[in-house]
Amino acid sequence: xxxxxxxxxxxxxxxxxxxxxxxxxxxxxxxxxxxxxxxxxxxxxxxxxxxxxxxxxxxxxxxxxxxxxxxxxxxxxxxxxxxxxxxxxxxxxxxxxxxxxxxxxxxxxxxxxxxxxxxxxxxxxxxxxxxxxxxxxxxxxxxxxxxxxxxxxxxxxxxxxxxxxxxxxxxxxxxxxxxxxxxxx
Amino acid sequence: xxxxxxxxxxxxxxxxxxxxxxxxxxxxxxxxxxxxxxxxxxxxxxxxxxxxxxxxxxxxxxxxxxxxxxxxxxxxxxxxxxxxxxxxxxxxxxxxxxxxxxxxxxxxxxxxxxxxxxxxxxxxxxxxxxxxxxxxxxxxxxxxxxxxxxxxxxxxxxxxxxxxxxxxxxxxxxxxxxxxxxxxxxxxxxxxxxxx
Numbered sequence: 001x002x003x004x005x006x007x008x009x010x011x012x013x014x015x016x017x018x019x020x021x022x023x024x025x026x027x028x029x030x031x032x033x034x035x036x037x038x039x040x041x042x043x044x045x046x047x048x049x050x051x052x053x054x055x056x057x058x059x060x061x062x063x064x065x066x067x068x069x070x071x072x073x074x075x076x077x078x079x080x081x082x083x084x085x086x087x088x089x090x091x092x093x094x095x096x097x098x099x100x101x102x103x104x105x106x107x108x109x110x111x112x113x114x115x116x117x118x119x120x121x122x123x124x125x126x127x128x129x130x131x132x133x134x135x136x137x138x139x140x141x142x143x144x145x146x147x148x149x150x151x152x153x154x155x156x157x158x159x160x161x162x163x164x165x166x167x168x169x170x171x172x173x174x175x176x177x178x179x180x181x182x183x184x185x
Numbered sequence: 186x187x188x189x190x191x192x193x194x195x196x197x198x199x200x201x202x203x204x205x206x207x208x209x210x211x212x213x214x215x216x217x218x219x220x221x222x223x224x225x226x227x228x229x230x231x232x233x234x235x236x237x238x239x240x241x242x243x244x245x246x247x248x249x250x251x252x253x254x255x256x257x258x259x260x261x262x263x264x265x266x267x268x269x270x271x272x273x274x275x276x277x278x279x280x281x282x283x284x285x286x287x288x289x290x291x292x293x294x295x296x297x298x299x300x301x302x303x304x305x306x307x308x309x310x311x312x313x314x315x316x317x318x319x320x321x322x323x324x325x326x327x328x329x330x331x332x333x334x335x336x337x338x339x340x341x342x343x344x345x346x347x348x349x350x351x352x353x354x355x356x357x358x359x360x361x362x363x364x365x366x367x368x369x370x371x372x373x374x375x376x377x378x379x380x381x
Contacts, residue, residue, distance in 0.1 A: 144279070161341060177231060
């Protein structure tokens with residue numbers, strides 16, 4: 001009894017240790033900008049998060065039925081460019097996962113949890129996260145890029161279409177935010 | 186000299202290893218900024234924490250200044266950089282749809298990966314959603330995709346459109362970041378009551 005309280009207590013204290021605060025946003029943004037610059041200097045193109053998903057989707061479609069996959073020009077295009085395992089964007093995303101995991105673990109921010117406002121159940125939030133992912137996925141495909149591939153990457157070379165995309169994202173974001181306030185506030 | 190991929194002829198393995206290294210940095214700074222957290226990201230839309238705009242805009246200005254200076258110094262061949270073709274209807278419709286998904290889902294494709302990596306189950310659900318969305322797009326919207334691709338114009342940039350040299354835009358972006366920083370500070374004070 002004595003032993004469990006003696007060893008258990010500090011461990012629980014540890015688990016409840018406050019996670020480190022996030023970095024100053026301007027400092028984090030400067031770091032992110034250097035990474036984006038590095039992507040341009042090394043590969044001649046910026047960052048991208050959505051391409052890998054299409055590449056894997058095409059690969060799965062092909063595994064289920066090659067004829068079916070070839071019937072979609074989009075699947076066929078991704079398949080023609082090779083396996084997702086040889087795609088640059090896939091490995092970029094693998095690195096992103098590991099980099100974020102390391103940063104989160106070091107800062108004590110790793111936690112198996114569901115992010116939401118106080119007025120929503122976990123189940124409701126997970127359903128909305130899934131639905132939002134589908135909608136954002138389709139939007140990113142229409143625009144040929146997301147916050148990484150269009151907004152960050154395009155704006156840093158003054159791409160007109162990317163700047164219009166970024167404006168549209170914020171217009172929709174602020175419009176939908178009022179309806180979604182129960183989810184977040 | 187830059188981009189290195191044209192002057193050094195990387196093997197595929199080197200190229201993919203570099204992708205991992207750049208990804209590591211990308212994920213690290215996203216998480217440091219707090220972008221693995223949907224509540225932190227969504228705060229921008231309720232104006233009590235403008236970190237999303239601060240981080241994005243600082244990143245854009247940093248890369249833009251770097252690209253401009255290295256091009257001016259003759260170290261970077263700007264013409265070799267990939268510029269996504271511009272299609273205004275696609276950018277507007279796609280951006281509006283994407284923005285709605287961003288607020289409903291709480292993440293974007295890159296930040297949801299950072300969220301998964303730090304244990305957020307809603308991040309995992311969002312990733313599953315993007316995957317389903319990408320799949321559905323390839324299955325059902327090939328016609329739209331072909332039309333969007335055929336009506337896109339290559340290399341549409343602000344200097345090209347206006348005839349104003351890139352340096353002036355760089356100055357304008359830097360000045361705008363300064364002004365926006367001041368404005369966002371005021372907004373955060375005004376809406377501090379919404380902070381959880």
